[in-house]
Structure formats: C-alpha cells, structure tokens
Amino acid sequence: MLSRAVCGTRRQLAPALGYLGSRQKHSLPDLPYDYGALEPHINAQIMQLHHSKHHAAYVNNLNVTEEKYQEALAKGELLEAIKRDFGSFEKFKEKLTAASVGVQGSGWGWLGFNKERGQLQIAACLNQDPLQGTTGLIPLLGIDVWEHAYYLQYKNVRPDYLKAIWNVINWENVTERYMACKK
C-alpha cells in the first residue's frame, strides 16, 4: 500500500483530522456487578439483555454516527476548498475534465494540493510522471487518460470516458487525502 490514507480504516482518519485530536471510540462500560445480582427485584435475563444488547447498541450506533458526522464535516471542508479555489464544484469539474481531455499523448489529469499556498490546484502530467515527484503538488485525485484506460469501451472518444468517470469518483478517499495533507 502506498499510504495509510489509501487503505486505512476509519480509525486512522482521526489522527489526520486536526480538530479532533485523538478521539476515542465510545465503549460499553462493564456492569459493576453480575447480571443476577439485583434479583429478585430486577431479574438476570433483563439485566443481561439490557446491558449487553440495548446499551451495547447505543454505544455502537453512537460511534458509527459520530464517524459519519466527521466524514460529512471533512467532505464539507473539501467542498468548501473546491468552491474557494475554483469558484464552484461545477467549474472544478469542467477544469479537471478539460485538463484530462487535453493531454496530448499519454498522461494523467490531477487534482493536487499546493502545500506552499494551501491551495487546491489542477495539473496534467505526461506519461507516468508522478505528480508529487515532478511538480511538488500532493496528489488527491487522478484521472488516467492513457488510451488503455478507456479505448476498449470509448474508443477515440475520450470526452465520453471523462463524462462517465465522474459517476465513480470516491469522494471519501479524495477527502481523506486532502485532510491528511492540509494539516
């Protein structure tokens, strides 16, 4: 794997998010006594279900919900950055599409992060020239426009491939990469 941001679990997102610090997942506290200890007033079966099922479910669902909320916040940040640096999400889409369609020969279109300026930036690279190694920009989202990436399906009509690929962009992953490099 190239980087933890690529394959990391949600848990590894937390250290990347500056505003969260070291968020601990919530956990089910131990019962201070046995399940049967409150009999005959509250029986063991109730205590077991109540603690190990109901409370446990609240804990799990709280963790899941907080994670989704964090992701939404992070995606929100990326979207804000896109609006700030390109004017709108649509304009960004147009620019990256144009850069990718316009590669003469083999290459890649990129959304990258310019650390020096703290700005998102679009770039195109030729052949397999890596974005960071050749331009210093941190790669967030790459579009392969070598003919082998689309020819069998789209033939010479690279623009149709570009139209289609927007349907399968993994914005969670792009967000992870953005959050990891902007701290």
Add this chain to the structure above:
Amino acid sequence: RLSRGLAPALGYLGSRQKHSLPDLPYDYGALEPHINAQIMQLHHSKHHAAYVNNLNVTEEKYQEALAKGDVTAQIALQPALKFNGGGHINHSIFWTNLSPNGGGEPKGELLEAIKRDFGSFEKFKEKLTAASVGVQGSGWGWLGFNKERGQLQIAACLNQDPLQGTTGLIPLLGIDVWEHAYYLQYKNVRPDYLKAIWNVINWENVTERYMACKK
C-alpha cells in the same frame, strides 16, 4: 500532398488550402488478420481525421496571430501545430507504408543499404521492433535516412513529433505505437502487434521514399 497547401499560405490570408484527410489506399479490412478492420476504420476516419481538422483550425488561428504580430499567441499555438501537424504527416506516411500485399523483405538498393547499416535484415527488424516496443507512452518507431551521413538510422519519436521536423531524418517507414493503433486487437501486448505488422509492410513504398531522398 501536404506541401501544396503550405506554399501559397505564407504571407497572406484567405487563399490558404486546407489540409484534407487522404484516402486509405485499400479497404479498412484489407490488412486483416494482422491489423483488423475496426482499428483501421477508427484510426483513419476518427484519429487521423481529427488531426487534419485540428491542424486546419490551428493554422487559421496561427495565421491571425501572424497577421497581428502576436508572438505570444503564435508560441501558444505551436504545441498544437506540432501535435496535429505531426499527426497528419505521420499518419499520411503510415497508410502508404502498409499494404495488403506487403510483407517479406525489400530488394535491391534498399536491402543492400539495410545490410550495410544494420548488419542484416533480421538485425534491422529486431532493432526497429525494439525501438517501437520500447516507446514509453505514445509515439512512433521510425526507419529514417540520415542525409548528412548517407545512412539509414532507426529512431523513436514521442507523441506525434514528426521525425524530420524534430530530428532531421527523412522518414521512410513508421510504426505507430499509440495504443489506439493496436489495443482493440492486441490489448496490452504491444510486441504481438509488432510481430504482426511486419506482414503488411509495403516495401515498394519504403523503397520509393528511400530512392527519393538518397539522390
């Protein structure tokens, strides 16, 4: 011929001949099974046609920039001129380099020159194949003629960089290794495409080009 359009164009607007897509000298299916009809049709009627159209558009803009004395605009247009102009030149040569009656070996003076400059026809084949297979990205393998030395020479060019314009070598035989030239049939196995294309090389045409430039 490409040059017909260029000469009257220099110096004034208006009567410049547009470039046009040359007809293929054979049917789209004529080179089967070595290069299939689908590839030939897309390659000629879409890819080469696009280079021709875009060359015309770029030349028109270039004319305007020349007329205005706008050097910045001229420079900005030069990559598109090289790309589309090179694409038109290269493919125009390529179609003539291939033939359904091709294959085998050249004869006479060209064969002698190949033996002289590469050791043997086999060694020449290996070298041009290796140069073509070895192109990283899009480009062309070429057999060219070095006028200064009176020698045949193998070269590879990237993208649509035209051989003569970028190296001075006179193009005799070009092998297109852009993925669109072979992918539908050979997928990622470029070496298989190279093996196959030797069956359709039009040695008459290559010889014509050689005889024309060595005098």
